Amino acid sequence: MPERILKEIRNIDTVELVAICSFKGEIGFKSGNMIPDDEIRQIAIYLLRIYAAQKLTGNKLLSMEFYWNNHFLTARFADGFLIITVCSSSEVLALLRITLNVTVANLSENKPFLKWLKKHKQDASKHLRRGAFDDLEIGLISRLG
């Protein structure tokens, strides 16, 4: 069923990639090949660091959108997982937001998905403690919370 849900998102005009990642940063389900898996995992880790840093300052990050000229990346955070999508038109972002909200609700009731999620459970804050960091990240993370 997660695959069918992903296909629904992929069917939105100009959506080139959709991936569901656990808070461990592992890709659970994916549709589209425009970004290699190792790069998706790396993006997921950067997003989870942002999410965890916000959580430390008392904010619950629900979603993020990144705007380049002809590329748009969205991240929808949910309980224990996040959905990353990439599209090439800003006109579909509004529809994408609504679809992702429905997707999160559907996934939260999907048994195979929940079983996978349980296996990959992790606190996002681990991404602030473990991993490869540059000097700026080390400095900023040390001053958080």
Next chain:
Amino acid sequence: MALVGNLKDIKLANLVQLNCMEHNTAKLTIEHNGKYGFIYFEKGQVVHAEYDPFIGEDAFYRLLQLFAGNFKVESGIRAPAKTISTNWNNLLLEGLHRLDDEGQGSGSGYTRLFERLYTIKGVKRIFIIDNEGRILAKSTAEINDMHIALALASHESQKIGETIRLKAPQFVSMNMGNAHLILVRQNENTLVLDVEKKTRLDLILPLIKKALSG
């Protein structure tokens, strides 16, 4: 009848000047993000100011930092206390000096940028942070402790761009349920706009772009 408006349309310094030159006795109330500030005039002199937790000149200078907020001027209301004795001219001059000095790396450049951004409907607060999370300029006194986490968000956004062989994103939107932030990378610094929750990004982003191009 009370005079009401928003500081987006008239600067607080101009409002103070107007009341002083008219020799007014009045109470000026400013509401910004649910917080209230007060300035009292007596016969054209500023005699008292409050902006929690500040009182007197400190409160007055903090209020001058506001670029937005609803205001109301009620004539004939006298101050509950006298905490300011400095002549209004000197008070205003000192306040404007502080505004220029306080965290504004490039003088009044940010002030003009903030003014342009504040004309955009939905913009509530603006601040600029450097890549280490230091606040370079801010439109309001209180921005909580979010600046470090936002500097990290800006840095990680740049790295996300690099991962897929793109530059730093032009805009990053962060929806936090109770707040909606827009991050705009400007060289090594990040401009952060706190916008109203229901703001439509497709409408506001072109306006921000236009304001930035100046």
